[in-house]
Amino acid sequence: MDLFKFDEESFARSFTRGTELEDADELEDGQLEPNTQDKNGTHDEVEEEETAFEGGRKLDDFEPIKVLGQGAYGKVHLVQDKRSGKLFAQKQLRKPIIKLRDQAEKDLAHSKQVRRTISERQILTELTHHPNIVKLFYAFQDNNKFYLILEYIPGGELFHHLASPLNKLGNVFQEDHAAFYAAEMALGLRYLHTLGIVYRDLKPENCLLNNAGHLVLTDFGLSKSIGNNAEDERCSSVIGTPEYMAPEVLKGEEYDFAVDWWSLGCVIYDMMVGKPPFTGRSHKIITDKVLTSKLKLPFYFTKDAKDLLNKLLNKNPLKRFDVDGKWETFQGHRFFRKINWKSLEAQSEDTVPPIVPVITDPKLAENFDDEFTTMKISDYNDDQGINIPISAEGRMINDDSEPFIGFSYNASNSYIEKYY
Numbered sequence: 001m002d003l004f005k006f007d008e009e010s011f012a013r014s015f016t017r018g019t020e021l022e023d024a025d026e027l028e029d030g031q032l033e034p035n036t037q038d039k040n041g042t043h044d045e046v047e048e049e050e051t052a053f054e055g056g057r058k059l060d061d062f063e064p065i066k067v068l069g070q071g072a073y074g075k076v077h078l079v080q081d082k083r084s085g086k087l088f089a090q091k092q093l094r095k096p097i098i099k100l101r102d103q104a105e106k107d108l109a110h111s112k113q114v115r116r117t118i119s120e121r122q123i124l125t126e127l128t129h130h131p132n133i134v135k136l137f138y139a140f141q142d143n144n145k146f147y148l149i150l151e152y153i154p155g156g157e158l159f160h161h162l163a164s165p166l167n168k169l170g171n172v173f174q175e176d177h178a179a180f181y182a183a184e185m186a187l188g189l190r191y192l193h194t195l196g197i198v199y200r201d202l203k204p205e206n207c208l209l210n211n212a213g214h215l216v217l218t219d220f221g222l223s224k225s226i227g228n229n230a231e232d233e234r235c236s237s238v239i240g241t242p243e244y245m246a247p248e249v250l251k252g253e254e255y256d257f258a259v260d261w262w263s264l265g266c267v268i269y270d271m272m273v274g275k276p277p278f279t280g281r282s283h284k285i286i287t288d289k290v291l292t293s294k295l296k297l298p299f300y301f302t303k304d305a306k307d308l309l310n311k312l313l314n315k316n317p318l319k320r321f322d323v324d325g326k327w328e329t330f331q332g333h334r335f336f337r338k339i340n341w342k343s344l345e346a347q348s349e350d351t352v353p354p355i356v357p358v359i360t361d362p363k364l365a366e367n368f369d370d371e372f373t374t375m376k377i378s379d380y381n382d383d384q385g386i387n388i389p390i391s392a393e394g395r396m397i398n399d400d401s402e403p404f405i406g407f408s409y410n411a412s413n414s415y416i417e418k419y420y
C-alpha cells in the first residue's frame with residue numbers, strides 16, 4: 001500500500017472530516033461465530049439467530065426518516081421501528097457487486113469495507129452496557145446490503161458543536177469543557193481496552209452527544225479485538241485517520257492500546273485549538289509531521305494542559321502516558337481537576353455536560369448537518385438487482401462467503417427495554 005499517494009478526493013474530504021487511510025486489516029477466522037456464551041464482558045441477555053434469510057428483523061420493519069451521515073461506502077439513516085415506534089440509527093453498507101465469471105473486477109477496497117462492517121457488528125455485540133459507547137440492537141442483511149440498527153444518539157457530532165455558530169469561542173472549547181469530553185472519551189476507551197478492544201478511530205465526528213449532552217463513541221468499523229494480552233497480539237495494519245493516527249501506526253509497526261491515547265491527545269488539542277496538532281495538504285505531509293515534527297503547544301494552554309498533552313502525544317509509545325496501566329494517575333491529573341470521576345461514570349445529576357443539545361423533536365435530527373438531513377432518502381430501499389448469487393442454503397457464493405454467515409443479530413427485548 002502506498003501510504004503517501006496523494007488522492008484528490010480524499011484530500012478534499014480531509015479538510016472537513018478526517019480521511020481514512022486504507023486498511024490492511026484482516027478478519028480473523030472464526031471471528032464471526034455467533035457469540036451466545038455468557039463470557040465475561042459480553043451481552044448477558046442476547047438472543048442470536050441465523051435470521052439472514054429466514055425472518056427476524058428486516059429492512060421493512062423500519063421506516064426511514066432522515067439521513068444522518070454518510071461515509072465513503074454507505075449512509076447512516078434515522079429510522080423508526082414500525083412495531084415499537086422507537087427511533088434508531090441504521091448504518092447500511094451496500095454489498096459489493098461480485099461477478100463470478102470475472103473475479104478480477106472485484107472491488108477490493110469495497111470488500112475491505114465489508115470486512116469492517118462485519119467486524120463492527122462482531123465487536124459491538126461483545127460489549128455490554130457502557131454509557132459512553134453506542135449500543136447495537138439488531139444486525140441483518142438482504143441481497144443488497146448489510147444493516148446495523150444502533151441506538152440513535154440525537155445530540156449530533158461533537159464536531160458539529162465545536163464548529164457551531166452557537167459556540168461563542170468560535171471553533172474551540174474552553175479547557176474545562178474539553179476536559180469533560182476528554183474524560184468521557186477516556187472512560188469509553190478504557191472500558192474497551194479492558195475488553196481487549198483497540199478503538200483505533202477516535203476523532204470528533206465519531207463522538208456523538210446524547211440528549212443530555214454526554215459523549216457516546218460510535219463507529220467501530222476500525223476497531224480491533226486484540227485480547228487482553230496485548231504483548232502477544234498486537235496489530236500492525238495501517239488504519240485510521242492520519243491527523244489522529246499515532247506514529248507507530250503510520251510507520252506500520254506493531255501497535256496496541258497506546259494508539260488510542262495518542263488519538264485522545266490529538267482530539268483534546270483539536271477541541272482547544274480548532275484543528276488537530278499535525279495537519280497538512282496531503283497524507284504525506286501529515287504523516288511526515290506526525291513522525292518528525294516537534295509538538296508545538298499554544299502559549300495560552302495552561303500548564304496542566306501542556307503537561308497532559310506532552311505525555312499523551314509522546315511519539316514513542318513506550319514512553320507515552322500509559323493511561324490503562326496508570327488509570328488513577330490519569331484521573332488525578334490536574335487537567336481533570338474539576339472532574340468528579342465517580343459522578344461522571346454514573347452520569348449522575350450533579351454532572352452537567354457543557355452543552356445540552358437542543359432537541360425539540362428527535363425526529364428532526366436538528367443537531368445533524370443539513371448537508372445530510374436534507375438529502376432525499378432515495379436509495380434507502382432500492383433494489384437494483386445486485387448480482388450476488390445465493391445458494392439454496394442462503395449462503396453467498398463468492399470467496400468471501402464465510403464472513404457473511406453469522407451476521408444477523410437480535411438483542412433480547414429485555415436488553416432493549418432496559419437500555420433504550
Ligand SMILES: Nc1ncnc2c1ncn2[C@@H]1O[C@H](COP(=O)(O)OP(=O)(O)O)[C@@H](O)[C@H]1O
Pocket residue numbers: 068069070071072073074076089091134150151152153154157205206208218219220221
Ligand atoms: N448511533 C448513531 N446515532 C446518530 N448518528 C449516528 C450514529 N452512528 C453514526 N451516526 C452519524 O453517521 C456518521 C457516520 O457514521 P459512522 O459509523 O461514523 O460511519 P463511517 O464508518 O462511514 O465513518 C457519524 O459521523 C454520525 O454523524
Ligand SMILES: [Mg+2]
Pocket residue numbers: 205206219
Ligand atoms: Mg465514522
